[in-house]
Amino acid sequence: MEKTPVTRGIFDGLRVVELALYAAVPTTARVLASMGAEVIVIQSNTAIDESWLPPPWGSGLIIRNRLVTKKSASLNVRKPGAHKILKELICISDIFMTNLGIETLKSWGLDFPSLRKMKKDLIILWQNAFGATGPYSAYRAYGMLTQYSSGVAQMSGTPDMPASTDPPYSDLHTAMFGALAVVSALDRRRRTGKGTVIECALNDTGVVTAGPAILNYQANGVLPVRMENRDPYAAPHGAYPCLGYDRWCLIAVSSDTEWLMFCSVIGNPPWTKRLEFATLTDRLRNVDELDRLVAEWTINRDATEVMVMMQAAGVPAGIVAQGQDLAQSEHLRSRGYYKDTKYIVPEFGKPGSEWAESGPIMCISEPIHFSETPIRFHAMPRIGQDNDYVFGELLGLSRDRMAALAQEGVLE
Amino acid sequence: MPKKKEERLGFLPSYRILDLADEKAVYCGKLLGDLGADVIKVEPPCGDRMRSRGPFYNNEIHPEKSLYFLYYNTSKGSVTLNLEHSDGRAIFKRLAEKADVLLESFPVGYLSSIGLDYSVLRELNPKLVMTSITPFGQTGPLRNYKSSDLIAMGMSGFMQVTGDPYGLPVRFGDEQSHFAPSQYAAVAIVAALYYRDAISGRGQYIDISMQETLNVYCSENTQEAGWHLLKENIIRQGPTSKYNFPGGLYSCKDGWIGIYVVRAKEWDALAQWMVEVTGNEELLEDKYKGGVLARYEYRDLLEALLLDFTGRFTAQELFHEGQKRGIAVLPVNSVADLLVDPQLAARDFWVELDHPVVGAMKYPREGIYCDDMPPPRKAAPLLGEDNKRVYSGELGYNDNDLEVLRTAGVI
Numbered sequence: 001m002e003k004t005p006v007t008r009g010i011f012d013g014l015r016v017v018e019l020a021l022y023a024a025v026p027t028t029a030r031v032l033a034s035m036g037a038e039v040i041v042i043q044s045n046t047a048i049d050e051s052w053l054p055p056p057w058g059s060g061l062i063i064r065n066r067l068v069t070k071k072s073a074s075l076n077v078r079k080p081g082a083h084k085i086l087k088e089l090i091c092i093s094d095i096f097m098t099n100l101g102i103e104t105l106k107s108w109g110l111d112f113p114s115l116r117k118m119k120k121d122l123i124i125l126w127q128n129a130f131g132a133t134g135p136y137s138a139y140r141a142y143g144m145l146t147q148y149s150s151g152v153a154q155m156s157g158t159p160d161m162p163a164s165t166d167p168p169y170s171d172l173h174t175a176m177f178g179a180l181a182v183v184s185a186l187d188r189r190r191r192t193g194k195g196t197v198i199e200c201a202l203n204d205t206g207v208v209t210a211g212p213a214i215l216n217y218q219a220n221g222v223l224p225v226r227m228e229n230r231d232p233y234a235a236p237h238g239a240y241p242c243l244g245y246d247r248w249c250l251i252a253v254s255s256d257t258e259w260l261m262f263c264s265v266i267g268n269p270p271w272t273k274r275l276e277f278a279t280l281t282d283r284l285r286n287v288d289e290l291d292r293l294v295a296e297w298t299i300n301r302d303a304t305e306v307m308v309m310m311q312a313a314g315v316p317a318g319i320v321a322q323g324q325d326l327a328q329s330e331h332l333r334s335r336g337y338y339k340d341t342k343y344i345v346p347e348f349g350k351p352g353s354e355w356a357e358s359g360p361i362m363c364i365s366e367p368i369h370f371s372e373t374p375i376r377f378h379a380m381p382r383i384g385q386d387n388d389y390v391f392g393e394l395l396g397l398s399r400d401r402m403a404a405l406a407q408e409g410v411l412e
Numbered sequence: 413m414p415k416k417k418e419e420r421l422g423f424l425p426s427y428r429i430l431d432l433a434d435e436k437a438v439y440c441g442k443l444l445g446d447l448g449a450d451v452i453k454v455e456p457p458c459g460d461r462m463r464s465r466g467p468f469y470n471n472e473i474h475p476e477k478s479l480y481f482l483y484y485n486t487s488k489g490s491v492t493l494n495l496e497h498s499d500g501r502a503i504f505k506r507l508a509e510k511a512d513v514l515l516e517s518f519p520v521g522y523l524s525s526i527g528l529d530y531s532v533l534r535e536l537n538p539k540l541v542m543t544s545i546t547p548f549g550q551t552g553p554l555r556n557y558k559s560s561d562l563i564a565m566g567m568s569g570f571m572q573v574t575g576d577p578y579g580l581p582v583r584f585g586d587e588q589s590h591f592a593p594s595q596y597a598a599v600a601i602v603a604a605l606y607y608r609d610a611i612s613g614r615g616q617y618i619d620i621s622m623q624e625t626l627n628v629y630c631s632e633n634t635q636e637a638g639w640h641l642l643k644e645n646i647i648r649q650g651p652t653s654k655y656n657f658p659g660g661l662y663s664c665k666d667g668w669i670g671i672y673v674v675r676a677k678e679w680d681a682l683a684q685w686m687v688e689v690t691g692n693e694e695l696l697e698d699k700y701k702g703g704v705l706a707r708y709e710y711r712d713l714l715e716a717l718l719l720d721f722t723g724r725f726t727a728q729e730l731f732h733e734g735q736k737r738g739i740a741v742l743p744v745n746s747v748a749d750l751l752v753d754p755q756l757a758a759r760d761f762w763v764e765l766d767h768p769v770v771g772a773m774k775y776p777r778e779g780i781y782c783d784d785m786p787p788p789r790k791a792a793p794l795l796g797e798d799n800k801r802v803y804s805g806e807l808g809y810n811d812n813d814l815e816v817l818r819t820a821g822v823i
Contacts, residue, residue: 008611010603010604010606010607010611011603011606022674023632031599035603050674050675050703050704053703053704053705054655054656054704054705055634055638055655056655056705056708057641057642058634058637058641061634061637061641062632062634065631065632065634129740130755131755131759131781132781133758133759134754134755134756134758134759135754135755135758136735136754136755137755138735139735139755140678140735140738140739140740141740141742142672142674142740144653144659144660144670144672145670145671145672145740145742146742147584148661148668148670148742148743148744148745149670149742149743149744149745150745150750151745151746151747151749151750152584152585152586152588153661153744154744154745154746154747155585155586155747156574156582156583156584156585157575157582158579158582161651161668162661162668162744163574163575163576163582163584164574164575164649164650164651164652164660164661165570165573165574165575165584165630165648166573166574166630166633166648166649166653167570167573167629167630167631167632167633168632171632172592172628172629173591173592173595173629173779174779176592176595176596176599177595177778177779177780178780179595179599180443180447180595180598180599180602180780181780181782181785183599183602183603183606184423184424184447184602185423185782186606187424187425187602187605187606187609188423188424188784190606190609190610191425194784196782196783196784197782197783198780198781198782199780199781199782200779200780200781201779201781203755204756204759204761204776204777204779204781205779207750207756207761207776207779208591208776208777208778208779209585209588209591210585210586210747210750210776211483211585211586211587211590212467212479212480212482212483212484212586213586213747214483214747214750214751214774214775214776215469215479215482215483215773215775216467216479216747217747217748217751218751218773218774219467219468219469219470219479219770219773220467220469220470220471222467223746223747223748224586224746224747228580228582229562229580229582229583231562232466233465233466234560237562238562239562239566239571239580239581239582246645246647248566248571248580248581250562250563250566250567250571252560252562252563254560311557311558314558315558316558316559316560316563317558317563318557318559318562318563318566318567319566319567320566320571320572320581321566321567321568321569321571321572322569322572322635322639322645322646322647323569323572323635323636323637323638323639323640323644323645323646324639324645325569326569326627326635326636326639327635327636327639327640328639330552330553331548331552331553331554332552332623332624332627334551334552334553335549335551335552335621335624337621337624337627338636361637361640361641362636362637362640363637364624364627364628364631364636367596367620367621367624367625367627367628368596368599368600368618368620369549369550369618369619369620369621370600370604370616370617370618371530371616371617371618371619372607372612372614372616372617373604373607373616
């Protein structure tokens with residue numbers, strides 16, 4: 001695709017105030033930042049987000065994904081003096097995103113009706129676990145748990161036990177529903193001049209991902225069966241063991257042509273001609289034996305080699321990619337997916353402004369490639385790194401006033 | 413925007429979206445349609461491949477009864493058009509001239525091979541936003557690799573962190589790879605439309621790689637950084653977190669229960685509850701207090717005590733009492749549980765949509781609540797149900813023309 005030399009970001013000139021913990025809201029805000037919006041994260045040295053801690057071998061690593069391309073202002077929201085400043089900042093912004101409790105926000109005078117009264121076209125994104133209404137509205141959840149409540153774990157894994165996935169499951173789905181809602185609200189505001197309040201809840205977004213099983217139960221009374229990596233309409237289909245520790249290739253044969261090419265790649269051994277593997281229904285019926293025979297062929301081969309051989313013959317195949325495969329992927333590098341950056345290493349007991357910078361580290365970029373508009377990326381800020389800009393330049397506080405507020409612990 | 417577009421009720425205006433996507437990108441058009449866009453599925457005259465995919469309503473094999481098709485195509489319209497026929501391609505160009513968005517997921521280079529690539533369509537309609545969702549993107553050494561849900565989950569790093577560390581890596585959910593790429597594509601599309609109408613007056617091309625979007629969805633596991641810094645491959649943790657205690661799935665009287673503690677006060681509440689039930693006051697000791705990572709070195713001992721505790725209750729007992737005490741405790745639900753879930757019911761999460769062949773069923777809303785946004789409004793389309801509206805109403809073909817096109821195998 002030819003590129004025109006336009007460097008204007010899609011949302012250049014728009015400002016987002018982010019006041020949130022954990023993964024979902026920060027990920028939403030990051031999408032907007034990458035498209036040019038100025039995202040100001042409200043942080044505090046007095047209440048460190050738990051997300052600074054893990055993983056134990058690299059504190060600060062996880063949170064870097066959520067903070068890159070943003071600005072940081074420090075404000076201790078437990079001090080009443082902070083609430084007026086925050087309100088003023090929201091009033092000169094376009095979008096306010098938070099996952100704090102409604103009651104807490106209200107007690108600070110930051111409830112949504114008041115904010116909207118002060119700034120009519122404000123777009124507000126509020127995220128929580130179960131939503132603002134209903135009998136479980138006060139219930140707690142974390143993204144990792146919604147894989148269970150949403151019905152998705154129940155249909156994954158072995159017949160004995162639902163599988164668990166380590167990523168904070170619906171945090172990410174919620175983040176992208178939030179992003180879609182906010183971007184659509186900006187488009188609506190452009191046409192109508194109206195702001196709005198958007199709510200995204202972890203539990204709801206998890207349920208959306210339960211998929212057609214929802215209809216199958218209503219129509220046929222059938223619940224999903226856990227079948228590991230098998231597929232009701234394809235065989236062989238699964239992860240097969242390869243050379244090396246915990247190395248797996250993936251093969252997914254569904255069409256007739258793919259089956260014939262698969263047989264040819266493995267050298268047409270006599271078993272491929274057996275009647276019990278003649279058609280897809282036969283292969284599905286005898287899938288245990290089929291999988292055993294396929295694994296016998298893969299187990300002494302390199303996973304990537306299997307993938308390359310299969311793909312060269314038009315058979316859908318891959319590997320279970322590990323950190324090494326991703327970090328060294330020529331493909332992902334060539335697309336500019338990984339960026340080189342640095343992160344801030346937390347040192348508890350010291351103010352965030354004094355925390356040290358890490359050595360070079362790779363970081364994911366936004367997985368969107370526009371032909372005309374840029375995707376922005378810059379290293380994560382230290383806590384309060386942009387205080388002078390936010391409180392001085394944007395809000396017009398004098399040096400003396402800022403010093404006094406710092407003294408009172410408001411800008412802490 | 414022309415004024416007539418404001419008349420329809422919807423959060424998004426009725427942007428015309430031509431949807432050529434197959435299974436891997438089918439959710440994108442649904443998302444945009446559910447938000448108000450005028451999505452037209454362009455199907456081959458014999459119908460989209462998804463229509464022949466099970467499961468089926470009442471187990472009756474029928475092109476209007478695929479539950480897979482019904483789930484992923486709400487709020488869309490349908491026209492039939494044979495892109496392998498030169499008349500079909502000519503008609504497609506006329507549709508593209510008037511469209512806001514073209515969404516496709518063909519193998520890289522296919523549209524170019526039939527003369528319908530972005531450089532051609534942009535000449536016809538400079539305002540067009542075109543989006544491709546493909547397994548590995550439009551560029552790079554793997555761009556022509558074939559894929560599937562399984563392969564997308566594996567190649568993105570997602571499978572490596574799903575399942576038991578001593579067993580197989582497993583894929584997750586029912587085609588989980590549908591969601592991330594379509595969500596990113598939908599955001600990018602609306603953003604590009606915003607930019608077109610607010611600033612540039614022109615459309616643009618958007619390249620979405622399933623591998624990249626799914627990698628973002630497991631990026632919290634920092635697999636690439638694990639290799640970069642430690643020269644180690646992060647591996648799946650099984651049902652419970654390696655770093656966080658409690659964190660994950662624990663057995664209870666009648667199955668499993670999910671418990672996840674992040675904050676110090678959540679641990680305090682759980683420890684207090686366990687003491688009340690088991691009488692073991694050791695749990696209150698200071699060395700166990702704190703948030704994430706705090707109980708890292710005592711994990712094995714505490715897990716044994718937790719399992720003794722959870723084993724005394726059913727999942728529902730643990731869920732409600734735990735939540736009452738301010739602890740994030742969640743049950744493992746099945747889709748049957750969800751359809752009668754009191755929280756989802758109270759939030760009008762399920763939307764009943766009527767379909768002329770299978771009748772009314774409950775469909776989920778998208779994961780967005782907003783007073784200004786109506787819920788999804790229409791069940792999946794019948795094959796070619798919009799042929800008349802689009803071909804006669806918009807392109808001016810009369811009944812005789814339509815008959816000719818049908819006989820020639822174009823529509």
